[in-house]
Every structure is written in C-alpha cells, then in structure tokens.
Amino acid sequence: MIQLLFRKWWLILIQGLLLIILSIYIFDNPVVVLAALSFWFGVLVITAGVIGVITWLFATVTEKEGMSLLWSIFSVGFGIVLLLNLVVTMKTITMFFAFWMLITGFKLIQSGWSLRAKNSFGWLMLLAGLFSVVAAVMLFFNLGTGAIGVSTLLGMQVLLTGVALVLLSFAKKAVVGIVKEKIDSLKSEI
Numbered sequence: 346m347i348q349l350l351f352r353k354w355w356l357i358l359i360q361g362l363l364l365i366i367l368s369i370y371i372f373d374n375p376v377v378v379l380a381a382l383s384f385w386f387g388v389l390v391i392t393a394g395v396i397g398v399i400t401w402l403f404a405t406v407t408e409k410e411g412m413s414l415l416w417s418i419f420s421v422g423f424g425i426v427l428l429l430n431l432v433v434t435m436k437t438i439t440m441f442f443a444f445w446m447l448i449t450g451f452k453l454i455q456s457g458w459s460l461r462a463k464n465s466f467g468w469l470m471l472l473a474g475l476f477s478v479v480a481a482v483m484l485f486f487n488l489g490t491g492a493i494g495v496s497t498l499l500g501m502q503v504l505l506t507g508v509a510l511v512l513l514s515f516a517k518k519a520v521v522g523i524v525k526e527k528i529d530s531l532k533s534e535i
Contacts, residue, residue: 354521358514364507368500375496376435382499383434387427394420439491443484450477 371378397417401409427434453474460467484491 354514354518357510357517361507361510361514364503364510368504368507371496371500371503375493378496378499379435379438379492380431382495383431383438384428386438387424387434389424390427391421391424394418394424435492436488439484439488439495442495443481443491446477446484447481450474450481453477
C-alpha cells in the first residue's frame with residue numbers, strides 16, 4: 346500500500362484535498378468536533394484500562410502488581426464517566442488546553458525577557474507569551490470560546506497538512522516527469 350502511495354502522485358493529491366475538506370468541516374462545526382474528540386478520549390482511556398486488566402490477567406504470578414490492576418480498573422471506570430458526561434469532558438479538555446496555553450505563555454515571557462536585550466526576537470517572544478497568557482485567561486472564563494479555540498487549532502493543523510500534501514503531489518508529479526525524461530534521453534543515447 347505504501348509503495349502505491351509513493352508511486353501515484355494523484356493519491357497524495359486526493360488525500361490533501363480530503364484533508365482540506367475536513368478542515369472546512371472542523372471550522373464550521375467546532376463544538377461537534379470537540380465532542381467527537383471528547384468521545385474518542387473516553388474510548389482511549391477505557392481501552393487503555395481494559396488492556397491493562399487483560400495484561401494483568403495473563404501475567405505470571407511474579408509479574409502481577411495490585412496497583413497495576415487497581416489503576417487499570419480505575420481507568421476503565423474513569424473512561425466510562427468521561428463517555429457518560431461528554432459536556433464535562435469537553436470542558437475538561439478545554440481547561441487542560443487553557444492551562445497548557447498559560448504555562449506556554451509564561452515560558453515564552455520568561456525566555457523573551459531574557460533574550461530582549463540580545464535581539465529583537467526576544468520582544469517578539471515576550472509579546473507572543475503575553476498573548477498566550479491573555480488568551481488562556483479568556484479560555485478559563487469562557488469555556489465556549491475555549492472549545493472553539495481547541496477545534497480551530499485542530500482545523501488549522503488539518504488544513505496545513507492538506508495544503509502540504511497537495512503541494513507535495515504537484516512536486517512529486519513534476520519530479521517524476523523530469524526523471525522519466527532523463528531516463529528516456531539516456532535510453533536514446535545508448
């Protein structure tokens with residue numbers, strides 16, 4: 346399959362176009378996308394817990410640890426709670442995202458402050474850090490905006506990946522054409 350993917354430039358183009366279409370859907374439906382992320386997060390936590398329980402059951406007596414089993418059972422229960430309360434899960438993901446932005450902002454402010462005397466990028470980092478801190482505080486106090494922010498960042502990632510694949514497909518088509526011309530010219534010389 347991977348060889349076919351690298352042989353056919355138009356498959357890469359189709360993947361890129363599909364990702365661009367997906368990003369448009371994400372931008373148009375940010376709450377639905379965050380709900381889907383929350384659902385999959387719950388499924389992943391349950392899956393990790395179930396795998397932990399199964400691993401514990403099939404482990405040898407010397408490998409079995411009580412805390413491992415307890416943590417796995419807790420993970421299954423926590424995953425079920427996440428699935429039963431998708432709104433709470435969405436809020437929790439948004440809060441984690443806001444907390445991450447806050448920590449990142451403080452780190453950027455710290456780095457920017459120490460670099461500001463050496464070059465102008467320090468001021469840029471300082472401003473980016475301040476923006477990140479302000480945005481994080483806004484997310485903490487308005488979770489609806491935070492949900493849209495999380496989905497928008499995901500949409501941007503999907504869009505950029507789609508555009509990159511489209512560009513890659515055209516570059517691949519051009520390179521393949523050049524290589525075929527070189528091979529044909531070498532064959533005609535022989």
